[in-house]
Amino acid sequence: MRPPGWLRLAACGLWLVVPRASRAAPDWPNIVPSELAATHASIDPDADAEAMLWTVRITDAIRDNEPSSVREYYFRIKVFTAEGARHWAKQTIDRSSTDVSIRDLAARTIAPDGSVRVMDRKAISEEILVKSAKRGMRRTSFVLPGVQPGCILEYRYTEYWTGYDITASFLPLQLDIPVRRVEYRVRPLVAEGVNLQQLTFHTHVRPSDREQDGYFATVADNQPAFVEEPDMPPPLQQQGFILLFYTNDASRDARTFWKRVGQDKAEWFDAATRPDKGLREDASRFVAGAGDDRDKVRRIAEHVQNEFQIVRSGGKDSLAAHHLHEIKDARAAWRQHGGSIEDAELAFAALVRASGLDARWVMAPTRSELFFDPNMISENFLDSYQVAVRLGGRWTTFDPVTEFLPWDMLLWREEATTALLCDKDSTGFIETSWSQPEQSVLGRRASLELQPDGTLEGTLRVTCGGHYNAETREALRGLNGAEADSLLAGSESSAGVLDTKDVSIANLDRPREPLQWNAHITLPGFATVTGKRILLEPSVFRAREKPRFTASRRTHPVYFAHPWTELDTVVIRIPDGWRLEPSAAPQPVIAEGAGDYVSSLTTSDDSRSLTFVRRQRIGFDGAVLFPLDSYPGVKQLFEKFQERDGFTVAFSRASTSP
């Protein structure tokens, strides 16, 4: 996060270490006997260690026109296992070489019998981790003496910060071990027109109502260890933390703040996209004969995609390399039919306005790291943009200038997010558009020959649509042919031992079209050959998958990046002398509001081949976040999918009866 404007202006100030009064080393806080006697963590009995107390006192100030901060840390860790002892015996503190210094580092180990071993100064090491002409990083390492299971470790140190990094601080409330109590005490700097904002995320805290000695306290008790799980929201969305930042905006009220931001942006947008004659004429031509307003938007978006040269690296030099100029508004951008990504978005908006539709600028967040909430009152959280068009009485958002997506899809990380619709009079938050499972189809079509030894061999075509198209093309970017082949072939490795050759890629030169790749594949011994039968799972590409969710209990919600559909068509040629025993495709699975699975099994007229089709969809109406209490249902749904994918058919010798 960037510092607010007033602090950037103050950059000419001297960098000084905050003066400190010398003082005697403080006593260590008292340890109660029950802490020494503890044999397992109170929050999680399985934990290797537990932070019994973790305090940080932050004193911010302006010294010689320079922001500075003194941060006093104290940790008390109880170790329960050998793994905990190994992990916690050595500690490191990394920091900027130039802006942060450390003093008063002390540590001690208290054995279960109460005996104390104080860390020797020789057990502290100072190392320059990285050094360049302009900046560097330092590491302070220290080893606590005699750490064994049952010990309590205590260590404390003070950081002295100078410079603008103090203007925004990420203060964690969780560790990878449980925390009984974490306490932050903050004394903000005092400067005219500057406010400290504190946002607390994803845990319950007790903020103090009034200051003590100028410090405001925030306390969190009984914080569980933060452990990541598969298919969870981004870690920052789940982890408890405090964000502190200084702002020169006086608004402490979210509504007032965002109203002002939206109005400012709306004025800029209105001026930048006001259509001129040229835009109006082109827009009129584009939408002539359109069926409805949505069709008008589609036509305009596709014209922008096809006719506007988007320079994605931006910047004056990059534009110049494409014989384009930096321009100020959509009119100029459209005249030169080229520009930056933002220029293209503005040109699209201007054409929409020129066609008679209502359009607004939308400041959008991305949800790849953190889900936005309007109470997060900083423009830095809304770091992307879209264009909203009023269709059928409601706002629908578009971003047709993405590199690999069709005109009506947004980047997955911008779908279904809370975004700011910027309007002079009625700025407010709306939900951005979202895609349906059918818009991101991963299609596999295989035509395979079953051999009497159980080997499957034949051709495979994989089609990647929508978000799959974008993901695959991003992954392929810059790879040479052999690397691309290897990447694509590896993507289907869950089928088991898969030998792939003759990989070819189609549609590479049409970035918004679904990418396709074809290959000749061999799956040695895929089917099981018994004495009288060949047993085969026709859902070849999913039958051998391990379960997606195994844990009976879960800590975090289930989250997928985007809705998707898998559509597989597998045609299997039956070996001569064998016939398919009577079989019926599995029953469908339908989970309202979440996903479904349907399949079919047919045989050819001559009974020499069978065709298995499966379609699995997840994320109806953009639903990709499943709350924790719905986990059993989600787990069960995927188990049902897996059960269907395990569907097995038998072939018996044509001359015998089973």
Added chain:
Amino acid sequence: MSPRAGLALVLSLVAACAHAATAPAWLLEAASRPLPPGSDRAEAALLHMERIVTVPARGRIQTRSRLALRILSHEGEDLASLEAPYVRGSSEVKDLHAWLLAGNGAVVAHLERKDAIDVSDLSAEQLYSEIRHLAIEAPGAKSGQTWAYEVVYEEDPLLAQWSAPIRHTLPCAWWRFSIELPPGFEAHAQVPEGDTLAADHQGAVWSWEAHNVPAIPREDLAPSGDNPAGSLNVQAFATGAARSGVGQAFRSWPELSKWLADLVRSQAALTPDITAQAHEAAGDTRDTVERIGAIGRYVQRLNYVSHDERIGEGWGFRPHDAAAVLAAGYGDCKDKANLLRAMLAAEGVQAWLLPVFSGDRDRVDSTWCSPGQFNHCITAIRMPANYRGPTIRSDALGALAVFDPTDPLTAFGDLPRDEQGSWGLLVDERAGGLVRLPEIGPAQNQMTRFVDASLDSTGQLHAKLTEHSVGQTARAEREERRSRREAEYRQLLEKWLATPGGTVELLAVQVADDSVRGRFDLEARYIAPRFARFVGDRTLMFRPAVTHARDSWVPADGARQSPIALPSSSVAETLVVRLPDGFRVDESPADLKFSSDLGRLDVTWAVEGGTLTMTRRWEVRPLTVPASRWRDVRALFSAYRESNAAAVVLVPQ
């Protein structure tokens, strides 16, 4: 901010420092060379790789290192970087130049020492390290460009030994090593078997050159590629009266052993604290073997923290004083081995340091007498006559037990798997030398598994799994458990027990971990709802090998170039499944027997009174065999895979 993030941040500054210049003649010549054979499948190709060593009669040794590579793909772009290592206090990078050339040979960027960032090699387990490197990344390197650098190092002489790997992960068009020695010295070289080097000797300069060196293939189960046996190894010996100005060289292992013994002699002095701690750790038992084991376990429990200093003076091979290590309560491998030596001495037991290479049992070259071959240190202990564990044999010192005090998961009397069968250096002033570490037989590393299960008519399996592991198999199980929280361990078991396409509900898990005796027992009760699958309406099919190896490996098809280092394995399994009422076995797999010098597989099946019993004995011997045996390796592992896939078909009675 993590150090890695910081590094990336700082590296981004490098681009701004780049400026054009003229490429030196060696680079222009290198850039014009044709690509070596094998480049068509490589992300980059080495055009030039050269080391020029100049050893003065007195003073610092200078090494000039040159490299040029052609970037051939997007992945190869990451290779356009340089890490120039040095040891603070004893060596330095005197000069550094790097170039990025366009396809036409024009200089795109020229970087110098001032453009580099200085990075510590401090690892998470180190308190302090003198080892650092200068790092440079090419700004925006692209496929088709040539990346090159020339680095000049100067170092205080410690060892008059140089090891230059000839083969690399990239094919190389031109490779050269040369050394200039002062008067009175001559170079002795060991050239790897099978490599053709053109050797030359002109006055004081010895050189070796190779063209079109193929890349080391990237293959599973291959010994490490940069091993000394695949390198040109050179030593400088005095021809006349010995002088020490150029560093140490060794004609024999005992000579090297004596040098190390001199270096470490003063570090294990007995103090009252050491004696007291040894007595306390040994406990009340009067059995000497038990007392040794108890002291060994005490040292194992000390935390591992490395604190290397004065590496340039040979202190990288020298442990810290045992009394200081005991007082601090932590140390690295040689510190722990040395403390153990001191504590055992306090008990009247003689012990020796034993440097080994951890991580690759085939790596140490028994013909190359260099301390640089070892990366780890363990302890050899003279045991009383009643000791029955594995030992090494020294002609002068007799049978000695070996113990790794750094590995807290391996019991006394056992040895980490990757150290078994490897070479170690027994450090003793008079009787030291290279010794072969023991190989501990399959019986001492076995897992015995028993599954008692019932299958119902819906295809659901109720099972109780019992595993007893010993030795290094128990160690692996122990690590798997201890490195995870209980919930994570349960998930691991659930994933492992789930047959492909199936799920598992774990009802209970019980673990008994006896690290003193080197045993690990697991008992799990679970339900697998879709263990057997219906084929049609009436036929049930299942694969009885419910428990395949957690890390089952399938050997790739195709030609093999590298030797194959087989991972030892020994599992005896019995599965008893009571079949559902109303069903009978229509088909069951045939017994399978496979045996070779590499290992064996015996699988039997029996159906009696509604119960199916499968027994399987799987054993892989810890051998390293030539590439020509790939077909045999595949046959062994394919048989195992076949036994995993074998199916039983049930039909209604």
